[in-house]
Amino acid sequence: MCPIECSAAGPAAKQGISQYSLTQWGHRDGLPSAAIYAIAQTPDGFLWLGTADGLIRFDGIRFFQVPLMGKGDTAFGKVKALAASADGALWVGTETGILVRIDGPAMKSLTLNLPISSIRERPDSLIEVEASNQVFRVSPATMQVTTTCQVRSASALVSAPHPPQSMPLAKVDPTECGLQSAHNIAPSILDRTHLASDQIRSILPDTDGNLWLATRESGVIRVSNTVGEARAEKEQFSVVDGLSSDSVWTLFQDREHNLWIGTQNGLNRLRYDKFATMTRRSGLLSNNMTSLAVVGSKVFAGSAVGLNEITATGAKSVLRESILSLTGGIDGTLFAGTPHGLSVVKDGRSHVVQPGVQVTQITSIAQSSTGELWFYDQHGGLFRWEPGQVAIAVTTPALQSKAVSVIAAGTHGEVWFGLSTGEIVLYNGVTFHQFTAADHLPGGSPHAISADSDGGVWIASERGLARYSGGRFTSWSRKNGLPGSRVLWAVPGPGGRLWLGYNIGVASVTVSDLLHAATDPKSLVPYDFYDDGDGLHSNPDLHGSTPVAVLPDGRIWLTTSEGLATIDPAHIRKNPVAPPVHIVQITVDDANVDVAKAITLPPRTRRIEINYTGLSFTNPRKVTFRYRLLGFDSQWNIESTRRFATYTNLSPGKYRFEVLAANDDGVWSTEPAVLDFTLLPAFYQTKWFIALCLLALLLAILLLVRFRIRSVADGLRLRFEERLDERARVAQDLHDNLLQDVMGISLQLEIADELTPPGAAGKPILSRALQLSESALAQGRGALTTLRATMVSAQDVLQTLKLTATHFTEDRHQAIRYITEGTELPLRAGVGDEIIQIACEALRNALQHTRGRVDVRLSYTPNVFTLHIHDEGPGISQPILESGVPGHFGLTGMRERASRIAATLTIESKRGNGTQIRLTVPGRMAYPDHNASPSIWGRLQARWSGTHRQP
Template identity: 30%
Template structure:
């Protein structure tokens, strides 16, 4: 893990742990060790070996190396003068002044120095310091500095000093002297002494007198002490050479060495962080000691073996432990054992029970014994045979002891007055797993398949839970109100009011495999499960009892809290002592939880953003960080500095400007984003410690993703301007198009009005004018009655003609205005009108089937044809008129008469003052048709109109 051996540990105010090694400086956040490297332009320490560290109250980190002192603050490194010698100790006194102790110095300045601004002021013999070199340095409660050296321990303050030399110290050959100092709670001074690894010991200096520390567990004079530390609980930690760690607290001595999991038996130093965790440096690594919520008792604490089968807490507070090779007893926090040589009638202790008289019942191998008055009394069947391995026991309301043995089929034995009075064999296929007395009488059993059964008055009643066939009931308990609780492999089972309910993961359990459970004196439910110890507060448990579908808030103590989940083979598996402590048998060790001493971690974890990585490039973490254009992948590394249980730290983060809500990454310490749009962002992260205490302030990082040239505001404005211009140009073009279309429609309407005016002028108005002349002529010769009568007759004829001509004009406007009008029928009506004006033979034919025509085109065709028919009837003096329609590939209409014909000049340019022929040509041109007029004097006239089919026919028009 480390390039060099760790020598020193400290914590800075930002929460980071720092480790000084022979190869440099490391930073630790509880999960990752990161080698420290100086920033650009800064120099490494003259010596890479670091022997001492101090986290200053101002947030600085003081670093003592083999030749100089350095200060790291806000990323800036300051190196003090080289040649100071090896810095073995750095302390901050009550005035927040920094002091160092040094050895192997090249100057005569003295063994201790005070940092004064950018310089060091050293104190030596001239200042009253009685020793030339110093290893440890501490400050006592009175403000005196204590200095340890080969000569002894010295107390010094400017103007006053005292040297304390242990008895025989000067005559001890090869003595390296005082290696460590620690203040005592009573004002004394603990002194650690080493004699080149051969040991001198741990001594205490009380009011100027030396007192060796010797207890039955430890003769400290044999130790070579390397470092001392008194923690916040006033326990003294002793680091030794080759003997591991000793912890002295309230007269009790505990030892930890390599056999106990320590990384090495040689310990160089300690550090207690602000959460109370103790960090230990050895040449092989770093170890952490902390108070566990779940405490284990094993052979290391005095148990017989690593095979705990059952645990029973008595009414007197004793804890009996069924083990392999002995019956263990924990009484007054002292462990003892009853083994075969002390009278135990067997090797393997199985099930345990305390009856109401206080006697201890226990299974030993295949026997049942009663332990009373320090003696074992066997219980046998009436035939003298043994009971078999005792799996579980219960005492019913009547005081009878019921015993379940590991037999096939399963048998239940009732024992009264130490005699077997009843034997009950369970039905085939029904195997019991647990027993519990019923307050109303009889007892309850947990049976195979996750079901329950009640035995009372010789009758067994089975209640099916509906659980899977593989589920098993591991413990049964009956509450005073008759509610039955059972630990099963699928959760906590409850039988209440004739119904089964199960507390599972869907209700908030961290895991569903429940080995055992116990209710403490406050009504809190404690479950021993396959993932650890689960605590469900009394109010939560009661809420679930009343509303089984409710979700409970459960708290888990897992392996990080010391839990070692496993299930013991016999009963009881969980028990409660009168002092409130909970005991669980695990088949390996006994585990204990003390609900009254589960101190919460009240230290809010500092949160830091550590690194920004964009497209595999690392950027320094600074506010206003600017990332290059077109950045695709972003990784933000963050951390929270809680060392109590680092893997239980939970995070929440959000990227303001992108995320709409908090993200829940759990324990992950990286956030990932991709394809962020250019703009300003603020990354905000918060965290909670292992006990759910949140740091809501958290940490922030403001950064900007720069835009590419096509993402800039100028480009956007230009694009908007270009878009506006394009829209304006399109608008102008569209306006002109609409204006042209409207102009065309106006021109068409004007042309139509002009045609109508021509029609009215050439027909209706001329007839009316002629009628007026006839009327005037009749009025001039009013005495000639015959003349007047002829004039009036002529006037009647002309008025009739005017009526017909006006009707014809209206028909030309209205007849073909509907889409479904029949062109052939329209021409027939026009021919009928022609016969009313003149006696003429008409012929109409349409040799091809009619096709649907576009109404506008058809209307123009009709008007052209109607004009030709009207001209033939009025001017041709013909006796025969033929009209022929053809619906072939193109449409054509031919109108032929046998009249006097048309003057070629009139046929080509029209007659002055008349617009009929001109209007016909205009209409034909408008619909893309071809109008042909063929005529000769006295040979008749033929008018032919041809219109392309793609224009006139409706289907062809739609396909265009």
């Protein structure tokens, strides 16, 4: 079979059947049943298979056996007929006579009690079913038979519901009963296939004008429908070509133009590939080709066995001699390096030339645009030769005694040499210039060099790709986004694209993208990649010095690990069909959930796995996906071929999962598949539970604060009890010692005063001393009383303040106004003493620094005792208020005393507006029997303030 043929029928019609890519599925691939009787594709994109063991749905990767009527394990039995109707429903016919209509999750059935052999939809939307020797017309709405009649013939059925008018088949009258019979095939078709009509099970016209025949024992036969076809009478595809069985039951072409073949032993797919291949079966002398060369519009391929010319009908042998290297000359001459030296092939004739030197291992060869031939012999080195003269050994230091791996001619007379050590040498017609890694070469041994139309030169090497332009090199490798760093070859193609050979496939990039990536380190080079999924059945390989050749029309030929491959960059058949995308399954903590119903997931769901599929059957493994979970993902996830998404430990809430798919040529589906689900919260994830937790936390904090306040208060009470004990001891000492001594002094002074005459000079002094001793005695008794007291009354406070005022003039006494507010409560003795000392200090300061009125206010409430002293004096400056007067410690002492009783002391003063002093003592500290129960917030505030002001 020829790899590339000429026909007006379309791209696929130009390609021989042996060059179609075949893929087959059987039991080892998960196919439940190997006998495939019928194939159909519904509008949602799924492929359906009627098998010996029921109905199977296929997405290109996985098979799913469909149960009958949703009854679990109950299968359809043997399914012999399938048809997809325009409304999206699938019609299934079984050997037991059951007709089933499947529309999404719904199924309806009709029992005909006769084995169903074919189904098709009529133009009037009725379903025509052939069962045994009868035809039934069924209404989709009622699932009732409307008409029944006899079949005219049913030995073979047309797989396409609407055959093209150009088909050489008898037309079907839609008003008559019966389906198209193989007996109505044009006699010319039967003559060309050498088959009897009873050997044909079904026929299928494809979209390229070919006619495909499914035979009982001869596999698949393709017949061209082109008028004046010059091709062989028939083209056959059988077990010898890789078909799973020669017993073919059905044929089907999907909307991506893939041909599906159902046989007795599995499912097969024939696909028009982007690459065509040639092997020994196509006429090559060997599958291990070493070199390629183009002469005019001809391609020559050399191997260790000989030389082939690639023709329109295959490969023709030209020379039966080992070919070490090839190059096309400028005058239509082909130069070949052989073990016998240098050979020339022209006009179908070959002969060995005598360059004047002994050469037997010419591994690299090229002819410059000036006519000079450069060749490298592994034993003799590098030579330059002009026809008719003696070859001259190149002795330049840049090339002498160095192994040359590749030689390439430029477009302006220059010649490029790649050295096995990684250097590149340029001969510009006059001098040789050597380039090394310091000139930004990627490094590694060069594999191929080619020039482009812009004057640039591309170097493919072991460690990357390089381009020489404008006197400098630019390099790219895997780090720039290329598929790999080891580049076997690089050749320019049409449309400003560069084609790169790798040992895993072929990449196509735009030169503009390469140049952009060279200037932007963050930019990665986008590329199209072709591998076995595109018809490149064997990997690109490097056996010789010229592994690739480009024809003038842009078609590329390359050597592979098994034969040759070719692609036409200008006529690559793209797949324009966007793949429908479906969500097929959701697994929640290892349990499957029905995606057809509203999904509500239970609380404490840990792991959610969503399985989806994209229905592109041309190259299913290259279908890429991107997805996101609204409510969790902020953007689309990175594109990948993975067909599932996993989420763990999601928070409760409502979510929407969206997924898009792209086919092998990057055509994306327009609408995403959507799955909505709600994840219920556990009781501890509900709002009321969170509110209760917050309330419990708040109560715990309050209890902790309360406990802390009580602890501090208890500590203060113990300290005050200790102070009371100390006061009792001091009072006892004061009574037993100091007061007794003062009383004795006072008696002695009285006696001295009585004995001193009234007119004596010391009489006044003695009288004054007597008064002071009596005053000291009175004050001592007062202090004793105070020390012995366990409570301090308001009267005690006021008397002390009035006694303090006596040290000032009479007019200042009159300026003081004493006010008592609230029901008087006795003050704890120790606390009362501190309050009195603070009040006395504040009153002394007010009387000393003001000439106006002074207000002293005592305020009793159950929760707090307040002392307020206000004067109308000039006020206290801010520096003195903050730091006090140097050498004076009145304000400091007041603050210290307030801190000791857990009280709050506030001093507010402005120049010219007087001073206000407020002492606030918590009731628990001020009163010995504190029993108040007003606002808890007030108590907490007061206690907490007191707690944090402990010394």
